[in-house]
Amino acid sequence: MSRTVLMLPGDGIGPEIVAEAEKVLNKVNDQFDLGLSFETGLVGGAALDATDSPLPDDTLDKARKADAILLGAVGGPKWDGLPMAKRPEKGLLGLRSNLELFANLRPAILYPQLASASSLKPEVVSGLDIMIVRELTGGIYFGQPRGVRELESGERQGYNTYAYTESEIRRIGRVAFEAAQQRGKKLCSVDKANVLEVTVLWREIMNDLRREYPDVELSHMYVDNAAMQLVRAPKQFDVIVTGNMFGDILSDEAAMLTGSIGMLPSASLNSEKQGMYEPCHGSAPDIAGKGVANPLATILSAAMMLRYSLGEEKAADAIEAAVSNVLDQGLRTADIMSDGSTQVSTRDMGEAVLKAL
Amino acid sequence: MSRTVLMLPGDGIGPEIVAEAEKVLNKVNDQFDLGLSFETGLVGGAALDATDSPLPDDTLDKARKADAILLGAVGGPKWDGLPMAKRPEKGLLGLRSNLELFANLRPAILYPQLASASSLKPEVVSGLDIMIVRELTGGIYFGQPRGVRELESGERQGYNTYAYTESEIRRIGRVAFEAAQQRGKKLCSVDKANVLEVTVLWREIMNDLRREYPDVELSHMYVDNAAMQLVRAPKQFDVIVTGNMFGDILSDEAAMLTGSIGMLPSASLNSEKQGMYEPCHGSAPDIAGKGVANPLATILSAAMMLRYSLGEEKAADAIEAAVSNVLDQGLRTADIMSDGSTQVSTRDMGEAVLKAL
Numbered sequence: 001m002s003r004t005v006l007m008l009p010g011d012g013i014g015p016e017i018v019a020e021a022e023k024v025l026n027k028v029n030d031q032f033d034l035g036l037s038f039e040t041g042l043v044g045g046a047a048l049d050a051t052d053s054p055l056p057d058d059t060l061d062k063a064r065k066a067d068a069i070l071l072g073a074v075g076g077p078k079w080d081g082l083p084m085a086k087r088p089e090k091g092l093l094g095l096r097s098n099l100e101l102f103a104n105l106r107p108a109i110l111y112p113q114l115a116s117a118s119s120l121k122p123e124v125v126s127g128l129d130i131m132i133v134r135e136l137t138g139g140i141y142f143g144q145p146r147g148v149r150e151l152e153s154g155e156r157q158g159y160n161t162y163a164y165t166e167s168e169i170r171r172i173g174r175v176a177f178e179a180a181q182q183r184g185k186k187l188c189s190v191d192k193a194n195v196l197e198v199t200v201l202w203r204e205i206m207n208d209l210r211r212e213y214p215d216v217e218l219s220h221m222y223v224d225n226a227a228m229q230l231v232r233a234p235k236q237f238d239v240i241v242t243g244n245m246f247g248d249i250l251s252d253e254a255a256m257l258t259g260s261i262g263m264l265p266s267a268s269l270n271s272e273k274q275g276m277y278e279p280c281h282g283s284a285p286d287i288a289g290k291g292v293a294n295p296l297a298t299i300l301s302a303a304m305m306l307r308y309s310l311g312e313e314k315a316a317d318a319i320e321a322a323v324s325n326v327l328d329q330g331l332r333t334a335d336i337m338s339d340g341s342t343q344v345s346t347r348d349m350g351e352a353v354l355k356a357l
Numbered sequence: 358m359s360r361t362v363l364m365l366p367g368d369g370i371g372p373e374i375v376a377e378a379e380k381v382l383n384k385v386n387d388q389f390d391l392g393l394s395f396e397t398g399l400v401g402g403a404a405l406d407a408t409d410s411p412l413p414d415d416t417l418d419k420a421r422k423a424d425a426i427l428l429g430a431v432g433g434p435k436w437d438g439l440p441m442a443k444r445p446e447k448g449l450l451g452l453r454s455n456l457e458l459f460a461n462l463r464p465a466i467l468y469p470q471l472a473s474a475s476s477l478k479p480e481v482v483s484g485l486d487i488m489i490v491r492e493l494t495g496g497i498y499f500g501q502p503r504g505v506r507e508l509e510s511g512e513r514q515g516y517n518t519y520a521y522t523e524s525e526i527r528r529i530g531r532v533a534f535e536a537a538q539q540r541g542k543k544l545c546s547v548d549k550a551n552v553l554e555v556t557v558l559w560r561e562i563m564n565d566l567r568r569e570y571p572d573v574e575l576s577h578m579y580v581d582n583a584a585m586q587l588v589r590a591p592k593q594f595d596v597i598v599t600g601n602m603f604g605d606i607l608s609d610e611a612a613m614l615t616g617s618i619g620m621l622p623s624a625s626l627n628s629e630k631q632g633m634y635e636p637c638h639g640s641a642p643d644i645a646g647k648g649v650a651n652p653l654a655t656i657l658s659a660a661m662m663l664r665y666s667l668g669e670e671k672a673a674d675a676i677e678a679a680v681s682n683v684l685d686q687g688l689r690t691a692d693i694m695s696d697g698s699t700q701v702s703t704r705d706m707g708e709a710v711l712k713a714l
């Protein structure tokens with residue numbers, strides 16, 4: 001049994017951090033006899049530069065055939081002026097929609113070793129462990145019609161469409177209820193049902209699903225209140241489920257509560273549990289090529305990949321334990337540096353994880 | 358010269374907190390000989406119960422004729438099951454759109470006396486003073502088409518439209534640039550121009566306006582990053598300008614950084630500077646009628662009203678000084694209570710402000 005993992009380094013710090021994760025994957029591949037083989041592809045700005053498309057056919061083919069994908073990050077100022085269809089982000093969005101990776105799992109976990117990195121008071125965030133389940137292939141990101149048109153008055157109007165069907169809502173709802181069952185059995189669905197019709201339907205379907213998961217306590221919260229409650233008392237949440245746009249905003253806000261976004265992995269899954277795994281942070285073009293980026297979110301994304309898409313729980317556990325071990329040793333990249341710790345480079349951090357394995 | 362202020366207590370704690378603000382307004386009306394006369398109207402759930410409409414014609418007439426409006430809050434679980442057109446929120450949204458109150462100013466200020474109420478570390482928020490300028494009569498809140506339709510497949514789809522015209526963007530942009538000129542001369546425009554066409558136009562128009570305000574430093578930020586940066590380092594911001602939906606989310610997040618949302622006023626202005634003023638917090642049905650709500654955000658909204666719509670700077674200053682004075686005395690309602698302070702009721706807090714005037 002051979003399984004293929006597609007590595008998509010992308011832009012900015014992407015190549016540096018994916019290189020470290022690849023070393024880690026190679027090591028557990030041997031240690032645990034996983035039978036993984038690796039391929040590489042171009043996506044985002046790197047693909048634009050080489051092929052004039054942010055998602056070349058070759059990459060999409062490989063992605064469809066792969067058992068799982070590990071992505072670095074895409075985008076950067078170099079490509080900012082390009083028209084929408086030619087932006088690095090379209091590579092990422094194209095992968096999400098073509099592979100129907102509708103379920104985006106974004107944990108916001110505070111590592112006890114890094115508690116002081118948070119801008120919040122320790123008592124507010126200590127032990128924080130939230131799972132945000134974001135719908136990833138629908139909503140306003142993909143809604144039609146969209147564009148810029150000229151009105152009769154002669155002025156231009158920009159427009160996008162925010163839409164969800166019952167079945168789109170139901171399938172992400174199921175993922176969220178199931179995640180809650182595995183965790184603290186509390187699910188908070190976030191919408192704006194007092195203003196937006198599409199989220200009235202969202203709320204209705206979530207309420208319907210409740211009957212299938214009687215052991216999960218479902219609550220609803222308006223998105224503005226959720227943005228507040230995450231700041232005020234984030235530990236009230238267990239699993240949060242929401243649409244694509246609200247999920248983009250709230251998952252980044254939740255990630256930043258930990259103060260160490262360089263530590264947070266994410267998974268994007270389809271209904272066959274094929275998945276794309278990537279760090280929550282972006283391509284950080286300002287520090288690209290300097291060897292200072294934190295590879296741990298990507299390494300932890302590789303662990304998530306082993307667990308969710310490849311069914312290799314033990315190898316995933318081993319990686320997570322190794323990461324915890326290097327943090328215990330006091331090793332820190334610049335983004336999570338604090339007094340009394342030892343600052344290390346991207347590569348040193350990768351090596352330390354390898355050694356701890 | 359007689360000017361009319363319309364009081365709209367609304368629902369939940371609205372009547373209690375507006376009553377205290379009205380006493381304060383009466384007092385400065387006499388002290389500063391402002392020549393204000395007061396009227397009252399029904400809006401939201403209170404109006405629904407009495408007239409079957411969340412915004413009765415009588416209220417809208419009075420609102421059009423008034424020089425300024427002071428609103429408490431609308432909404433509550435009692436009306437949650439009603440169809441969209443019959444929700445208390447429609448009263449508020451109807452006032453905003455009928456009076457073209459497109460410019461929503463939401464300050465997030467940390468009162469030094471209340472610094473400990475924040476869930477963030479003191480060094481992260483001390484001296485915080487952000488002004489969020491939110492577009493209030495366009496975007497996805499009012500975009501057409503909207504609703505729930507049945508698809509050919511037989512399943513339902515909910516949909517809303519996110520749209521802005523050039524002129525809508527330009528007029529809110531001007532308000533924001535002018536606010537920045539009066540303050541720290543830094544303006545951050547928040548959009549999602551890497552995904553949403555409507556915000557590509559938004560960014561273009563903001564860039565155009567830059568030429569008219571060469572003394573203001575304009576920057577752009579994606580909404581997900583803005584949600585993060587508000588948590589990480591909120592003091593990097595001076596004025597933020599954004600659309601209706603993002604503004605709803607970010608202004609609540611920013612308000613909560615202070616830990617004392619019961620203190621924060623807001624203004625919604627049209628191009629004649631006619632305005633509606635309201636506390637940032639909601640109707641808090643859980644504590645309604647108990648006499649424990651904090652009336653200070655409403656009292657400070659009255660001060661904002663005197664300053665922005667009625668040109669009564671001195672009376673506004675006097676109210677703000679009185680509020681600061683009662684905080685110095687250690688008087689606190691339950692929401693901002695801390696060790697060593699004196700807990701007081703809604704009415705006691707109002708009386709204390711009157712005495713300090």
Ligand SMILES: CC(C)[C@H](C(=O)O)[C@@H](O)C(=O)O
Pocket residue numbers: 075089092093248551552581
């Ligand atoms: C890069 C961008 C298109 C993307 C998104 O908005 O989904 C990113 O912010 C994310 O959250 O993965």
Ligand SMILES: CC(C)[C@H](C(=O)O)[C@@H](O)C(=O)O
Pocket residue numbers: 194195224432446449450605
């Ligand atoms: C009550 C609701 C319709 C309103 C909004 O979403 O604008 C409120 O949240 C606000 O921010 O004033």
